[in-house]
Amino acid sequence: MDVSEIQCKTALSSSSLPGLSYSLNPYRGCQHRCAYCYAPNVLRIPRDVWDIKIQVKTNISKILSKELRKKKPGIVGISTVTDPYQPLEQRYRLTRSCLEQLLQYDFPAHIQTKSSLVTRDIDVISRFSDPQVMMSIGTLRDHERMLLEPYSSPIQERLDALRKISDAGVRTAIFFGPVYPTITTDDVPHILDCFKESGASEIWVDQLNLKPGIWETIQKALQHDKELIRIFSEQIGKHNDYYSIIREEIQKKATERHLKIIDAF
16 A cells, blocks of 8 residues: 655535535545445546555645634535545544644534544544534445455444444434445344444435446455355346335334434435
């Protein structure tokens, strides 16, 4: 992996995502190597470059501090295209530094991650007037996670992290996406129970979006598990109603559990 330190010119970008005013991305590229990641497509970066050439915006907190003095207050999404708590954050602490700046100017922070490292910053996050931490989880089967998200935190660590954050009084949510095609309607009740027990107050649901190059990357990641490839192929290929059926079951079971469901994007 090639890690380079760069100087950025801007920190905050206007965001068109629901509920967000700005986006903040301390890193460019991501170490988690999620096979289904569509960020390279959005940013028009080669998929084989996105997760092996990571750029670290070492001056981002200083730039952010200057921008916050002039910007109109609004909700800041951390991060919108790359994970703010990918392994490099342990060393560089850029996300934490940015949170400290946002707290100083009372800009609400909404964090999305797949990493249990976020618990390191509970002391800062819990001091915001309107914080939210959203944990991304697409399956409870960790052996599948290891194939498609090899360098992200194990699923149970994510659930435990969210519980810890929720217990600290921070509003929490789960980004249930992409919903792995291996999930059946019979799996939904148990999954929702686990999410609720972790302290999530709402669940955002998203399907697997096969932008150019993604299916090929998934096939490569699953090359030694022919059964998983077969299931993925059938559910997202032949059975085009798979996600509508799963989505209907999620809504039904969530209503019974008093969980709020939101369609992502």
